[in-house]
Amino acid sequence: MNLKRQACIVLAISSMVGVMTVATSNADVTKDGIQYTKRFRGANRFGTAVEISKQNYPNGAKTLIIANGMNPADALSGGPLAYKFDAPILLVSKSIDDATLNEIARLKPESVYILGGTSSVSIGIERVIKSKLSSNAKCERVKGSNRYETSMKVAELVVGKNSSKGAGFVNGIDSKFPDALSAAPLLGTKGMPLILTNGKSIPNGADKYKANKGNYIIGGSKSININGLSGKRLSGSDRYNTSAVVANEAFPYSNPNVDSSCVLVDGRDYPDALTAISISKKYNAPILLVNNTVPRNIMNYITSQKRDKGYIAGGYGSVSTAVENSVSLKLIENFKKYRNYEQEKKKRLLNDLSNLMSKYDEMVAMLTRNSNNDNAISAYRNLRNDIYNNYTSKKLSDLANVKVETIEEKQKELQKKFEDITNINDEQYNKILREQIDKSREKISENGVMIPEDRMTPSQKELFKKMQKATSLLLEANKNKEKLELAYEIKNFKVSDSGNSSDSNALIKEANELLNNAKKIRTQSPEFLSKKNSLEWAIDDARRSPTSQNLQTLKDAIDDFKYICNSYQMLDERIQKVEKIISDKKSIIEYKFKSEAYKDLNSVNGDDKSLIRDKNTIEAEIVKNKELLNNFKDRNLLTTAENALSSKMVNFNNKIRNYEEIRDRLDVTLKKIEDKKLDESKVKKLKESQDAGIQKIVKDYEDNLEKAKKLTDFDLNASIYDKLRDLDKLLNNSFNQYIEKYNAVK
Structure with a gap:
């Protein structure tokens, strides 16, 4: 391709995407603050598996699956198992790297399934894995004499002895593995196992599935052709077309108000697609196979099924930047056509507002309240609670009538209230910053002595620079906000x-x-x-x-x-x-x-x-x-x-x-009412009045007063906030109207 033609293509993409951040080695595709593609990648297949696990299971996982990352034989049937137990899949080879071991320790699984015999995952690796588990964790090897029998052992874990739902059948020889990759999400959603065959016969023990019309046969008749095997065949002209056919079966477009996602993987190799089952499970998305371009059938599926979010498993050697950008253009187009763009912006703003509140809350909590700042802190907390109760704690569906501009304005108000606090002159900001400098010194010290800068790790150097900046800031006046924000950064800085x-x-x-x-x-x-x-x-x-x-x-x-x-x-x-x-x-x-x-x-x-x-x-x-x-x-x-x-x-x-x-609220209002000594004769005249307007005012007041007095029986839960406000407002208004009519009685 000549340079002139390349330049034209770049300009065309730029004009269509607008302010889209095009994928580079350091960025996913984002436009107007909305992320359309997210990439999970490591330095290699093992690192990618770890990265997928970290990002999809930040709080650990009860179940973990270990498979050989260099040979698809035993690993292929593990997809539906991972889907059932919502388990990450980590890869090993003849050894197990430190990153994978650290991830096992971080996940703290209660159960670990090792797929395949000792030729796939050695005894030595099994021992090392067990050393990272808690004493009461279970580690089980799932194996047969070959990959086909192993798939039957895995099937027993997926469905037990129940074969009523049927199973998915694929050709399990090495050259035919791609059909198994795109089949895993389909079978996972159906609660069905994946059974590997040699293309001509089924493995021992699979007879109970054979006549089930609910089976899926994934792949063309040249790939899998077994006499007497019932089920629905899903196949295309090639592996990419087949993955689109499977995706159509498993993930038809349904709801314009939720993410309509897809997972892109390299269809020329298996590891990233295998570990991508975790992404598929989390985002309820099909796994689509691509190569150095986006196959026509894959793009047709993305278009027809209105996909508008993409997740990529693997580095740029697996799924290139060109593929990512090509798909992103279609995702953005679909999003604007079929999704509530305003709704997505609102969701993002609410998330940003919630994060800002958390940050401000922690910084305000670092302050000691005194006679100077008490009113400002109270004003911040009142607004913060109002925003929480009326915006960030609500479901998006409850905020249908709230405009994006309103949420933006609330964020500005919150920022202003926080700044009102930090604008008050107070020596404690220096004290807070100095305390965080002292506490963080331990992170860059060894046996009480500061580590020389040339021996510091990159993160230690970064922390050291923040501490140097903080020390300089201590000498400056009227920079309370900067001091508090830097103290917050240092306090929460993690040294790797x-x-x-x-x-x-x-x-x-x-x-x-x-x-x-x-x-x-x-x-x-x-x-x-x-x-x-x-x-x-x-x-x-x-x-x-x-x-x-x-x-x-x-x-x-x-x-x-x-x-x-x-x-x-x-x-x-x-x-x-x-x-x-x-x-x-x-x-x-x-x-x-x-x-x-x-x-x-x-x-x-x-x-x-x-x-x-x-x-x-x-x-x-x-x-x-x-x-x-x-x-x-x-x-x-x-x-x-x-x-x-x-x-x-x-x-x-x-x-x-x-x-x-x-x-x-109500205690003050009721006390006001109780302290008001009313003339009983005038009260009686009000009640006996034949004026319909007066009768309504009297009834409204008495009803609201009765509701307020019965609150001794109510359940104290979070939802009472709005009820209390509304009732207090009603009681005040009705009492004021009542007193107005009372005062008019002669």
Whole structure:
């Protein structure tokens, strides 16, 4: 292609996409803040599998599947299994790399399925995998004498002995693997297994499926032609056409108000498509095969089925930038044709607003309230709560009548309220920033001594630069906002693991940092002390003899001790947060309602919704948890306790907010009404009036007053906020109208 023709194509793309960010080695395709394609990629197939796992399972996964990344034989049938258990698939070869091992440790799976015999995944790799699992995790090898029998073993895990739904049949020889790739999402949505054949006969044990008319036969008759095999054949002229046919069967267009996604993978090789099943599951999307271009049948499917979001598995050698940009043009066109563009912008703005609120909340929480900033902080919190209750906590469908401009304006108001706080002169901003500088120094120190800059990791250097900037900022006046924002950045900055995992010096350094950070943990727990001793011994062994075995032992000891420290700190921090809530909210917890309507609402011996009773219960649990921190025998007890306390804290905090709402709204209104001493004779005349307008005013007032007084029986939950506001407004309005008519009575 000559340069002139290339330039014309680039200009054509630019004019169609507008301000689209075209995919490069560092970017996905985004336009007007809406992301149309997202790429999951690593340095190789193993890294891509890890990246897919990290991004789709940020909180870990109960089930994990391990397969050989160099041979499709046993791995192909694992797609429906991964779909059923919502499990990531990680790849190994003759060895297992550190990134994959670290991901296994991060996922903390309860069950692991290894697909294939020891020739696919060796005994040695199995042992290393088990070393990364918790003591009660299950690791099971799923294997047969060959790939066909292995697929039958996998089928048993997918459906057990129930063959009523049928199965998917494909040709499982190496040269025919592509049909299996696009079949996995279809079979996953149907709850059906994928059975590999040699194209001419079915494996032992598959007879029970053979006559089932619900079967799918994926591939043309030249690829799979088995006498007596019933089912619906899905095939095309080639692997790409077949993947489009399968996608049409599994994922027809249905709803214009949700993402209509697709997953693009390289149809010339299997690994990325195999691990992409996790993406397919998450986004309810078909897997479409491409090569160095977008095949016509694939583009026809994207067009006809109105796909408007694309997820790519693999690097640019698998799915090129040209393919990504070509598909993106069609995705953008479909989005604007068939989706509510305004709705998507609204969703993005709400997400941005929610993230901004979280950031501001954390920064405001770093401040100490005083007589100067109290009003500004209260004003921020009032607006923040209003935005949460009326916007960010709502479903998108509940905000159909809210304009995009309204949400944008709320964001500006929130920014203004935050700036109002930071515009107040206050020395504490320097104190906050200085504290974060001091705390972060540990992250770039070794044994209490700052690491030379030439030995720092890239992330340590980045943190060091932030600390230098912070030190300079301390000398400047009237930059409270910049100081608070930088303190927030430093506080939340994550320093990546330093060094190569096989480097004994880096491992020893990491271990020593871990021990140093753990000095603040005060506990006599036998498990904690045992793990600490194990780590210290492992450090000594690695120093004396940095063999691969000693380094592996040290890595395991680091992971064990890190896990136990994190569990301890999570529970300890949760206790501190609950204690702070109890301390900060003492006035509302012990508040005695002024109006007769609520006199028993917060009585220790009265209603079981009592905040004092809840406080006493939580304080008793805190005492138990502090004892647990000092003497736990099993680290899992810490996690269980933290989860339980976290749940109670959320409920308690929500109840406090509801009590505040009653106190600040209806209690004040009812007290105003009760304090108004009305002449009974004038009240009687009002009630006996024959004027229809007056009768309505009297009835509205009495009805609203009765509703307010009956709130002693209501359920204190988050949804009461709007009801309270509405009722308080109605009661005030009706009372004012009532008093106006009352004053007119002679």
